[in-house]
Amino acid sequence: MAGAERRLDGAAARVLGRPARLGAPIRAAMETFEPQLITEVSKLAFSDPNVARLWYGESDLDTPDFVRAAAARALEQGHTRYTPTRGIPELRRAISAYLYRLHGREIGVERVTATSSGMNAIMLASQIVLEAGDNAVMVHPLWPNAPAAARIMGAEPRAVTLALENGRWRLDLERLFAATDARTRMIFVNSPNNPTGWVMSREEQITLLEFCRRRRIWIVADEVYQRLVYRAERAPSFLDIAEPEDPLFVVNSFSKAWAMTGWRLGWLVAPAALGDLLGELIQHNVSCAPAFVQPAGIAALERGEDFVAAMVAHCRAGRALVDARLTAMPRVRFSPPEGAFYAFFAVEGMQDSLAFAQRLVREARVGLAPGAAFGEGGEGFLRLCFAQAPEVLEGAMERLAKALA
Amino acid sequence: MAGAERRLDGAAARVLGRPARLGAPIRAAMETFEPQLITEVSKLAFSDPNVARLWYGESDLDTPDFVRAAAARALEQGHTRYTPTRGIPELRRAISAYLYRLHGREIGVERVTATSSGMNAIMLASQIVLEAGDNAVMVHPLWPNAPAAARIMGAEPRAVTLALENGRWRLDLERLFAATDARTRMIFVNSPNNPTGWVMSREEQITLLEFCRRRRIWIVADEVYQRLVYRAERAPSFLDIAEPEDPLFVVNSFSKAWAMTGWRLGWLVAPAALGDLLGELIQHNVSCAPAFVQPAGIAALERGEDFVAAMVAHCRAGRALVDARLTAMPRVRFSPPEGAFYAFFAVEGMQDSLAFAQRLVREARVGLAPGAAFGEGGEGFLRLCFAQAPEVLEGAMERLAKALA
Structure with missing residues (x-):
């Protein structure tokens, strides 16, 4: 994520806006x-090249050439006008075909909507489902944007935290179910999880889906790290088990697996009956994804498998390097994640992860995300993105080891 | 504004969603x-080249080459990662400098936020100001997306209609003020107006601003057609008269004056005290505009004046051609607009502009937007976008004349 924004100072530092000064x-x-507390760290050195920038969910690999060429060609050919709100038919078909290859099940184009990023897809689902008085139960720690979308819609996000047991993160489904009530409209699950790397099992997905069918609660499954796993080909997906009419939104994105963070392109799988409504809502949010960005998405899906494999290998190497170094640090508790591209580690004696992360930028030139940024269950941890070149990681780990000595 | 979306049939045609079928x-x-009723017309012939496509707010001019080249260069150089949520500093500075040239007043970068379209800027302002129980008073007829944004936020949009007097659209400010109450949080004004071409005068702007200062109501001024006027250099802007801390959002876009509809890039001028909050909200809506799109915006602002002049000339020619033809049609009541690029004309005996526009597509191959799409005050009219080549307009007007004979 991004944003070199100014913040208020002192006691008000965690509250935005100054109503007293507004007209x-x-x-x-x-x-x-x-x-967003990640920004509170990154703003300290947004453009300082001497700081290892491991704070965002972004790899150092460039978007592949053939994807950039597809966009350049579309620009050249004059694809600079409005498109259908849910995306050009060619992109929606390419997503549908990709999902068939991945899941071996037909996910028809009528269920597929191209969105202006995975985040935008989460916002659209929130606009459909959430309003004042509602609540959304969300598995934490969690990238803070889904709870923020619920708050923007006037609803209450509720956290149910993963537990760290014998070095593995675990979800207690009974606690998750117990957190719901009559005004729960959404259960939000991000698996593979940012920041912990936790991956929800097939059995857990089946149990949750059955619960949500019975209780008529929407599942919003954020599966943007689906391809980035280290003990399987891909993470289990709700699309493997759900029926077309199930109360399910599946969010995905081109950002992570295809190194397209700056493109703002993603997709949403939803019941076909919501297709028209999604088309309307997109019109009133952003109208459509840029016309020449959409053909680049097609290129990524149709010719990107070698790149995805290279991205996974890149992450696997970073994960091993970071694992070896973190494990050797006496104050650190860490076990390598099953998925996503983050090391989420606890530091003994660290009381305030935000202040700690800010100090690491200044004193060790290592840019990490504070665990507190990820809501309940996050304090006491730091998040490091290891989708980076070995030399960058080596230097950062060297300095981190000294700082934590 | 786009979308070849499927719709429900029959009696339910104007209501989306099928809760009975949802889980x-x-x-x-x-x-x-x-x-959106425009889509109800355009879906009849979304890709039929024989239909004159005058339904959308989009000219037939391509985005200028130097703008496309700027995006292609940025892609080549690897500008494919997250940017600051409110836009790269260079773009915000370019917008600020452009506003200084236009208004002769300093609009500092701290008040400027780059957005993923003008529509996105309207949605952001709505998220800040509107919630359930609130209302927003909006000058109608109006492009339906601002009322839709209010509804998405759970608020009530209220229409105050322009009156057509002696061939000129006029706003009764007393009626506008009378439509507000204690729960009015926003007054939305689009000038130059889509669809009527009405332009708010400097005096009216001053009166409205004073009212909103006193009553502590936000003005959202949609000024995306600011450069497209026919009796002046540009339309009066609230930025000419407002102080930095006034309760004012000014929305603008690259779409119309620079022929960049498919780029989804715009900007928002707001009080500096809301800058951080805007940065947060953008993160939770779309995170940022695409990285390589933003340098294209800089090119448009810094080198686009000749193109804007050519666009105005193109529109002026279309306006004259359409004026001559419409004026000769006995069933049509029309006077040429002061601004924007639409002819909004009444047809004698037309009861249902949607059905009428649908019939025109099928029988005359002329694609127009039904007046009913623009809410109160719109029924009885049709909207035609004249930012098109003379030969396209000639053919369409010829067929329209026969259909209306």
């Missing part, structure tokens, strides 16, 4: 809107 | 969400 009122929910 | 409930506001 008219804003929503109470906006007056107390909390800043 | 879990959606918001009541979403069950009754109305489709």
